[in-house]
Amino acid sequence: MDIDREILDILKDDARISVSEMADMLNISTDEVEKRINSLKGRGIIRKFKTCIDWRRFGVKKAKAIIRVKVVPQERAGFSKIAKEISRDPRVEDVFVATGEYDLILFVEGEDIDEISQFVTEKLAPKKDIVGTYTHIILAEYKRDGVMLFDEKERRLKLSL
Amino acid sequence: MISKRVSEIPFSGIRRFFELVQKSKDIISLGVGEPDFPTPEPIKDSGIRAIENDYTSYTSNYGLLELRIEIAKKLKKKNNIDRNPENEILITVGVSEALDLAVRAITDPGDEILVLEPCYVSYKPSVWFSYGNPIEVPSTEENEFIPQMEDIEKRTTKRTKAIILCSPNNPTGTVLRKRNLEEIADIAIENDLIVISDEIYEDLIYDNEKHYSIGSLNGMEDRTITLNGFSKVYSMTGWRLGYATANSEIIEAMMKVHQYTMLCAPSIAQYAALDAFKHEKYINEMVRQYDKRRRLLVKGLNSIDGISCVMPKGAFYAFPNIKESGLNSEEFAERLLRDGKVAVVPGNTFGECGEGYIRCSYSVSRDDISEALRRIEEFMRKIK
Numbered sequence: 001m002d003i004d005r006e007i008l009d010i011l012k013d014d015a016r017i018s019v020s021e022m023a024d025m026l027n028i029s030t031d032e033v034e035k036r037i038n039s040l041k042g043r044g045i046i047r048k049f050k051t052c053i054d055w056r057r058f059g060v061k062k063a064k065a066i067i068r069v070k071v072v073p074q075e076r077a078g079f080s081k082i083a084k085e086i087s088r089d090p091r092v093e094d095v096f097v098a099t100g101e102y103d104l105i106l107f108v109e110g111e112d113i114d115e116i117s118q119f120v121t122e123k124l125a126p127k128k129d130i131v132g133t134y135t136h137i138i139l140a141e142y143k144r145d146g147v148m149l150f151d152e153k154e155r156r157l158k159l160s161l
Numbered sequence: 162m163i164s165k166r167v168s169e170i171p172f173s174g175i176r177r178f179f180e181l182v183q184k185s186k187d188i189i190s191l192g193v194g195e196p197d198f199p200t201p202e203p204i205k206d207s208g209i210r211a212i213e214n215d216y217t218s219y220t221s222n223y224g225l226l227e228l229r230i231e232i233a234k235k236l237k238k239k240n241n242i243d244r245n246p247e248n249e250i251l252i253t254v255g256v257s258e259a260l261d262l263a264v265r266a267i268t269d270p271g272d273e274i275l276v277l278e279p280c281y282v283s284y285k286p287s288v289w290f291s292y293g294n295p296i297e298v299p300s301t302e303e304n305e306f307i308p309q310m311e312d313i314e315k316r317t318t319k320r321t322k323a324i325i326l327c328s329p330n331n332p333t334g335t336v337l338r339k340r341n342l343e344e345i346a347d348i349a350i351e352n353d354l355i356v357i358s359d360e361i362y363e364d365l366i367y368d369n370e371k372h373y374s375i376g377s378l379n380g381m382e383d384r385t386i387t388l389n390g391f392s393k394v395y396s397m398t399g400w401r402l403g404y405a406t407a408n409s410e411i412i413e414a415m416m417k418v419h420q421y422t423m424l425c426a427p428s429i430a431q432y433a434a435l436d437a438f439k440h441e442k443y444i445n446e447m448v449r450q451y452d453k454r455r456r457l458l459v460k461g462l463n464s465i466d467g468i469s470c471v472m473p474k475g476a477f478y479a480f481p482n483i484k485e486s487g488l489n490s491e492e493f494a495e496r497l498l499r500d501g502k503v504a505v506v507p508g509n510t511f512g513e514c515g516e517g518y519i520r521c522s523y524s525v526s527r528d529d530i531s532e533a534l535r536r537i538e539e540f541m542r543k544i545k
Contacts, residue, residue: 010453014527021531024460025453158504159182159192161173161282161331 003028007036008045012146015049052147063137064093064109065116068102069124070132079103082129091119102134113137170289173282175510178494182504189533190504191521194331196396196477198450200433201443204395208433216432222420223412224252224404225431232404235438240360241377242387248409251416252426256361256390256403258419260325261287263357263386263405266414268293272322277308278512279332279480281359284325293322299514302482305471306333310344317352324349326375327359329366332511332520333480334473336366342375350380355411357386361403362476364394364444367452370474376406383408386415391430393476394444395437400430451477454523454530461534462521467541477524480508484517486544494519501540503533 006026010017019037023030040046055062071082079097083104087095094107110116116137124130141149173179182192199205211217223229229246236242236250244250253259260283268274270292276284277298288295296316300306313324324345328337337345349356356375363372376385390403403426405415419425455473462470462481470481483493490507497503497519508518523530 006453017527021457021527025457025527027456156193156195156197158185158188158190159175159179159506160194161175161506161510 004036004040007033007040011037011046011049015051052145054149056141061112062109063112063116064107064141065138066136067106067108067120067124068134068136069104069106069130070101070134071103072129072131074129078129082127085127086124089119089123091115102132166289166292170286173510175491175494175507178491178498178507181495181498185498185502185504188498188502188504189525189529189536191523191525191529191533192504192506193522193524195398195524196393196447197524197526198396198443198447200396200400201437201440203440204397204433204437207436208400208429211429211432217428220252220425220428220431222416222425223248223250224426225428225435228252228431228435229404231435231438232406236387236406239363240374240387242374242406244406245409249406249412251405251412251419252431253390253403253405253419254423254426255392255401256359256388257283258423259388259390259403259405259415260284260357260359261290262415262418263388263407263411264288264293264323264325265291265418266411267323267355267386269322271320273318273320274322275313275316275324275354276512277313277324277326279306279330279508279515279518280325280327280511281331282510294320296321297512297514299512300333300335301514302471302518306330306335306480307337307341308345310348313345313348317348317354321352321354323355323357325357325359327361329362329372329473329475331362331476332478332506332508332515333471334476334478336370336372336474338370339373342373343378346375346378346381349384353384355384355386356381357388359388361388361390361393363389365448365451365477366475367448367455368472368474372475386411391434391437394447395434395440396447397430397434397437400427400433402426402430402434451523454525454527455479457527458521458523458530458534461530462537465534465538465541467545468537477522479521479523480515480518481521482517483519486541488544490516490519496544497537497540500543501536503536503540 019030019033022033083095093109096105098105229250232250233244233246264287268291272293273296274288274293275298276295285295298312300308358375376387386407388405391397459470459472459479462468467485468481470479490509494505494507506520508515
């Protein structure tokens with residue numbers, strides 16, 4: 001059993017799990033758990049601990065879009081330059097380089113559609129390396145980062161022998 | 162109106178408790194006896210395809226030959242049991258039916274069947290339904306719930322026909338080692354007994370323990386009925402699919418009963434399971450998850466004042482000792498449900514020697530285990 005791998009699997013599912021619970025699950029000391037987590041952080045493997053929030057349920061409406069971006073043909077390094085540039089914009093949640101007709105896929109979040117539209121027209125369109133975009137406005141969310149955003153009834157019997 | 166035999170057999174002891182649990186709100190249940198993983202996608206897809214392709218008619222009484230061939234291969238590879246798929250394997254409606262058939266096939270009125278307790282609730286009633294006498298063989302926590310040879314020998318008489326055992330065990334999680342099985346096999350051979358071996362939890366095993374089939378031991382080939390199924394390991398409880406393997410004489414006898422009572426196991430479930438053995442990676446992943454939850458639960462229980470728990474080696478149950486609470490199993494379970502909002506199964510449900518214990522399943526989410534532990538700890542503090 002690769003303990004670091006197990007730690008990552010557990011944290012991926014629950015970043016707030018206590019060190020002592022993790023120690024119990026992995027049969028190692030709490031000190032070792034902390035040491036390993038610190039090392040994983042230090043090495044940049046654990047980038048950040050975040051929370052998966054259902055904003056709609058909280059009453060906050062946000063506009064989200066997937067934007068596909070076509071870039072002037074260039075070498076890998078070139079993609080990296082523009083991908084990093086776009087990543088620096090706080091409105092952008094995710095940036096991927098992908099195969100297909102479009103080269104980059106972005107997940108963008110804004111207060112409303114206007115903000116998304118502003119991002120496309122003001123941020124992306126003027127870039128001379130970008131030759132085209134295709135925007136999908138997200139209508140509903142069901143699952144994000146592996147987390148279901150809807151409740152399901154437990155179908156198992158509460159007691160069975 | 163109701164026959165004397167059926168009236169005499171009690172309902173599963175916890176029926177009242179069962180109803181209480183169903184009515185309770187906001188509880189966390191560690192009472193579940195089935196996986197919390199869904200049926201693996203490829204198995205579901207095969208089931209859907211079976212319906213689409215109209216594979217929905219009766220199958221052979223023995224079950225689909227293709228599936229029996231797969232089972233025979235698996236028995237050979239994993240259990241070191243060599244069986245002819247033609248007439249030495251019977252596909253049943255879950256292991257429950259297989260157990261019933263096995264007992265019915267071998268039991269004459271008055272025959273004594275040794276039941277190694279604590280054990281699953283249907284063993285004794287199956288014997289009663291066949292007009293046999295179940296003889297309880299208790300085991301103790303001191304021996305990690307491994308049945309002791311002298312306890313079995315002591316209860317073996319001229320009327321003894323068979324031994325029913327289950328490893329990995331529900332409710333204790335005990336895994337019988339090869340040495341234990343060899344001792345039981347010796348008794349069986351010496352006294353000309355049949356062994357009915359329920360191996361439904363065979364793949365759910367931890368700490369580098371290994372599952373052995375008693376039917377693979379020398380001299381046991383013609384006196385073992387091995388029962389297994391797809392419910393626990395492939396998360397297919399609702400599909401109702403099990404199987405039995407033994408020599409052709411026994412399997413044919415079991416088939417006779419099966420033929421007149423069930424005709425065949427559900428065809429859709431049989432087609433769905435055809436490729437199941439190819440999907441072992443799902444099992445490995447499940448076992449990894451269960452293993453972590455097992456440790457979390459058992460270490461958590463052991464850190465609660467007044468509770469102690471042996472580390473189980475298999476299945477997905479822990480069987481903690483609650484004697485220090487001063488309550489018996491049923492009182493404990495009822496009060497824990499009412500005051501602590503956690504459902505567990507009283508240990509005496511699985512035999513008298515389970516008195517003073519409760520069964521806690523770790524086939525629930527990690528969050529539920531943590532919260533249940535918190536509640537149990539608070540409950541224990543209050544009743545002190």
